[in-house]
Amino acid sequence: MxxxxxxxxxxxxxxxxxxxxxxxxxxxxxSCSANAGIEQAARERARGA
Known part of the structure; x- marks a missing residue:
């Protein structure tokens, strides 16, 4: 999973x-992001990685 x-x-x-x-x-x-912001949070975290 x-x-x-x-x-x-x-x-x-x-x-x-x-x-x-x-x-x-x-x-x-x-679990770690607001439903409306999952895509935005993912992009921001990808840039920081």
Whole structure:
């Protein structure tokens, strides 16, 4: 089962298909980001990595 690379929470396969980056990394999930800001948080965390 996929996990968030930021907080380690489990996410669904469907969530991973939608929000993972081109390398399959999930940088934000509903456990560590507001629902409306998942995509933005993921982009910001990717830039900082």
């Amino acid at each position: 996929p996990t968030c690379d930021h907080c380690g929470a489990h996410v669904s396969e469907r969530f991973a298909r939608v929000f993972a980056d081109e390398n399959g990394e999930i940088r934000a999930c509903v």
